[in-house]
Amino acid sequence: MRSRRDAARLLRRTAADAIRARPRAVARAAAWSVVEAVPTALFGRAVAEATDAFRTGRTPTAVVWLGVLTVAAFAGAFGSRRLYPALAAIVEPFRDDLVRRVVRGALYRSTRGRPDTGAVARLTHQVEIVRDTFGGLLVIARGFLFTAGAALLGLLTLMPEVALLVVPPLVLGLLLFGAVFGAAAVRQRDLVVGEEDVAARTTALASGLRDAVACGGEDALRAELGAAVEAQAAAGRAVARFAAVRALALAVGGWTPLLLVLAAAPWLMERGATPGTLIGALAYVLHGLQPALRTLVHGMGGSGLRLAVTLGRILETSAPDEPVRAEPDGDVEDAPAVELRGVSFAYGTGARPVIKDLDLVVPRGDHLAVVGPSGIGKSTLAALIAGLAEPDAGEVRVEGRPAGDPARRVLIPQEAYVFGGTLRDNLTYYAPDAPPERVSRAVAELGLAGFVRGLGGLDADLDPAELTEADRQRVALCRAYLAPQPVVILDEAAHRLDAAAEARAEAAFARRPGTLIVIAHRISSAARARRVLVLDGTSAHLGRHADLPAVSPLYRDLSGRWSDGSGAGPAEPSGGSGSEPSGVLGHPDGLDPVLRADLPVDAGEVVADGADREDEILGDLRRGRSS
Numbered sequence: 001m002r003s004r005r006d007a008a009r010l011l012r013r014t015a016a017d018a019i020r021a022r023p024r025a026v027a028r029a030a031a032w033s034v035v036e037a038v039p040t041a042l043f044g045r046a047v048a049e050a051t052d053a054f055r056t057g058r059t060p061t062a063v064v065w066l067g068v069l070t071v072a073a074f075a076g077a078f079g080s081r082r083l084y085p086a087l088a089a090i091v092e093p094f095r096d097d098l099v100r101r102v103v104r105g106a107l108y109r110s111t112r113g114r115p116d117t118g119a120v121a122r123l124t125h126q127v128e129i130v131r132d133t134f135g136g137l138l139v140i141a142r143g144f145l146f147t148a149g150a151a152l153l154g155l156l157t158l159m160p161e162v163a164l165l166v167v168p169p170l171v172l173g174l175l176l177f178g179a180v181f182g183a184a185a186v187r188q189r190d191l192v193v194g195e196e197d198v199a200a201r202t203t204a205l206a207s208g209l210r211d212a213v214a215c216g217g218e219d220a221l222r223a224e225l226g227a228a229v230e231a232q233a234a235a236g237r238a239v240a241r242f243a244a245v246r247a248l249a250l251a252v253g254g255w256t257p258l259l260l261v262l263a264a265a266p267w268l269m270e271r272g273a274t275p276g277t278l279i280g281a282l283a284y285v286l287h288g289l290q291p292a293l294r295t296l297v298h299g300m301g302g303s304g305l306r307l308a309v310t311l312g313r314i315l316e317t318s319a320p321d322e323p324v325r326a327e328p329d330g331d332v333e334d335a336p337a338v339e340l341r342g343v344s345f346a347y348g349t350g351a352r353p354v355i356k357d358l359d360l361v362v363p364r365g366d367h368l369a370v371v372g373p374s375g376i377g378k379s380t381l382a383a384l385i386a387g388l389a390e391p392d393a394g395e396v397r398v399e400g401r402p403a404g405d406p407a408r409r410v411l412i413p414q415e416a417y418v419f420g421g422t423l424r425d426n427l428t429y430y431a432p433d434a435p436p437e438r439v440s441r442a443v444a445e446l447g448l449a450g451f452v453r454g455l456g457g458l459d460a461d462l463d464p465a466e467l468t469e470a471d472r473q474r475v476a477l478c479r480a481y482l483a484p485q486p487v488v489i490l491d492e493a494a495h496r497l498d499a500a501a502e503a504r505a506e507a508a509f510a511r512r513p514g515t516l517i518v519i520a521h522r523i524s525s526a527a528r529a530r531r532v533l534v535l536d537g538t539s540a541h542l543g544r545h546a547d548l549p550a551v552s553p554l555y556r557d558l559s560g561r562w563s564d565g566s567g568a569g570p571a572e573p574s575g576g577s578g579s580e581p582s583g584v585l586g587h588p589d590g591l592d593p594v595l596r597a598d599l600p601v602d603a604g605e606v607v608a609d610g611a612d613r614e615d616e617i618l619g620d621l622r623r624g625r626s627s
């Protein structure tokens with residue numbers, strides 16, 4: 001989240017950009033504002049001239065002045081009518097910019113593993129508030145500028161001495177208002193944040209209310225929610241106090257000039273002011289300056305604060321503007337394919353981490369299998385490596401760069417995705433320029449020739465709804481195989497295929513240049529890999545399939561259960577064949593590995609469980625301890 005100062009800077013820039021980006025609309029709005037302000041500029045003058053004319057019996061002159069005023073009023077009304085489309089031409093594109101920002105921010109966060117479920121609410125609610133208030137503020141600020149300007153101009157032409165009496169208190173009132181505006185914006189922001197906080201807590205509370213009550217947590221929840229409500233109420237009181245200061249600014253800037261003009265009437269009369277001049281001056285103050293200031297103070301103090309705060313919140317939570325700084329290639333050329341340093345990740349604040357303090361280095365060209373019981377965190381690890389989830393602590397790098405660069409890795413998840421179009425379109429999605437012979441070779445390598453023939457060839461149209469899940473996995477596997485990305489992560493991407501088909505696909509991927517990480521569904525996948533990472537919840541063991549049973553009780557357990565189930569021993573790492581071991585890891589539909597969080601921890605080639613634990617285990621290893 002951005003700092004408050006950053007948000008304020010962004011806010012100013014966004015609003016200023018919105019105005020600067022539409023110079024023609026701004027010029028049109030300014031021109032029609034001048035026309036709209038004509039009656040204000042003439043009002044005091046016409047009243048003064050008409051009063052003196054009536055007073056001295058020059059009725060026709062008085063009528064002419066009143067006629068001038070009427071014509072000016074029509075001109076002003078016409079100006080107002082033409083003004084609003086020009087203002088809309090500034091406001092509507094500004095709204096579109098905001099919507100783009102919010103959508104981009106929501107997508108950005110969703111691809112970082114934090115789906116932004118509030119984005120739609122912000123889009124429909126906050127953006128509309130901002131659009132309306134921004135439009136309202138343009139009307140208000142522009143109105144003040146042109147109305148006050150016109151009234152002052154009229155006063156100057158009527159009698160410059162009156163302007164001298166009026167301008168200082170007006171400026172003082174404006175300064176007073178400006179001085180508290182910043183602090184009021186902060187309090188208003190606290191109020192909005194408080195409202196959001198209460199809403200978020202209430203939503204969370206509602207979804208877990210039954211569990212909370214069952215655990216006897218009502219008092220704790222009441223205290224927590226009560227504190228949030230009290231904070232919101234305190235912010236509301238502070239905002240109300242600023243409303244009082246607003247009233248003071250209005251009194252100084254709007255009423256003092258009136259009093260000063262009245263008090264200085266004898267002095268003004270001595271300097272040539274007629275009764276008409278005085279009435280005209282008062283008309284400029286009462287019908288020009290004072291309403292303009294009141295609208296400004298109320299508008300800015302109400303809508304303005306709301307705009308400042310709501311826009312600030314939208315910008316704070318939108319996608320970062322700054323492009324991710326590119327790192328020089330030289331730094332990353334020798335980097336491993338995948339590197340995790342001290343990575344921890346939990347689904348939600350306060351939740352138990354699924355991955356804790358994990359260190360892992362996967363060299364380029366490696367073939368790594370990740371095994372572990374169901375729900376232990378294998379898919380989460382895959383998502384972290386793919387950059388789809390952002391670690392709470394630590395760092396994930398792919399080929400030396402922060403994870404998440406789609407040009408470097410391709411992830412095939414458990415649920416394969418096939419889109420409408422030809423089979424070829426689907427297969428070449430990541431490699432649209434792949435020559436036909438390369439596509440055919442990939443199909444053959446993965447053993448999909450029969451499947452492709454059955455569908456009517458590469459140029460047959462696919463109906464995703466008609467494909468089985470196994471068919472979808474075949475398509476997704478071939479798509480990943482053809483992809484130019486150097487790192488492929490298969491997250492149980494072949495678990496709908498039979499063991500032989502899966503073995504053939506994995507063997508093909510192992511021959512493919514680049515790095516392969518397989519979230520293993522069967523122990524045979526682990527047997528084929530060059531190295532195996534065993535996740536068991538309390539630690540992680542990295543080693544070769546043949547060595548791991550000696551050091552990882554969980555792996556021994558998994559392998560043993562597979563052996564018991566199939567009646568054969570673990571296979572040697574090799575290409576796939578029908579005789580591959582077929583025990584299933586971590587799924588209730590296969591052999592059922594017993595999960596024990598309290599399994600004694602021991603080490604394989606590398607152990608990743610936080611620096612302290614690693615030292616301890618490596619120390620054990622050095623001392624020759626074995627399980």
Ligand SMILES: Nc1ncnc2c1ncn2[C@@H]1O[C@H](COP(=O)(O)OP(=O)(O)OP(=O)(O)O)[C@@H](O)[C@H]1O
Nearest residue numbers: 347354372373374375376377378379380381586587
């Ligand atoms: N989006 C999510 N929100 C909250 N918890 C989640 C989410 N996704 C996964 N989890 C939880 O995180 C833990 C690890 O899940 P993960 O899918 O990474 O395990 P896994 O080892 O891949 O399991 P499987 O082999 O069954 O796919 C599980 O307890 C799971 O319930």
